[in-house]
Amino acid sequence: MSERDDFVRRFGGVFEHSAWVAARAFDRAASAGLTAGNVHSALCNAFRAASPAERLAVLRAHPDLAGKLAVAGELTADSRAEQASAGLDRLSPEEHARFTRLNAAYTKKFGFPFIIAVKGLTKEDILAAFERRIDNSAEEEFETACAEVEKIARLRLSSMLPGEENA
Structure with missing residues (x-):
């Protein structure tokens, strides 16, 4: 296996189901050194350099959040742990119904799911952000969601590369 293949295998899931971000970031990350900060910077630069359609795909x-995949147990390990840390795996039927309604309204308006770095947040924090952000313009929310994806990547890398500089 090449260094590039190993890098993509190791970091390809940092941006959810988007190994192409790691593939594009390899040269820069490898030359800068594999610290959480360097890998995060390289991944984010690759993500930002992508076309709007590619970023939308990410x-x-x-x-x-607390959606069909979570109920069916089909989340990635990272997403499952992240959602559980915020208590989204322990919602009451009423809370689950509220998340379902908000997810549907948000996706209908913006064309992608509501994304937030949930680490350190409670379900109440997440619901408040949901309610606040659903009134954003499409452009504002696209940028906000992209920034949240980058935060999620930083958090994932910090746990993957312990003891190294934070991103």
Whole structure:
């Protein structure tokens, strides 16, 4: 296996179901050194350099919060752990119904799922952000969702590369 293949295997899931981001970031990350900060910077630069359609595909690769995939147990390990950390795996039927309604309204308006870095947030924090962000313009929300994807990547890398500089 080449260094590039190993890098993509190791970091290809940092941007949800989007190994192409890691493939495009390899040269820059490898030359800068494999610290969480360097890898995060390289991945984010590759993500930002992508076309709007490619970035939209990354957004669409994210699961709904407390959605069908979570209920069916089909989230990636990272997404499952992240959602569980915010208590989204322990919602009451009423809370689940509220998330389902908000997910549907948000996706209908913006064309991608609501994305937020949930680490350190409660379900109440997430619902408040949902309610606040659903009134954003399409352009504002696309940029906000992209920034949240980058935060999620930083958090994932910090856990993958412990003891190294934070992104």
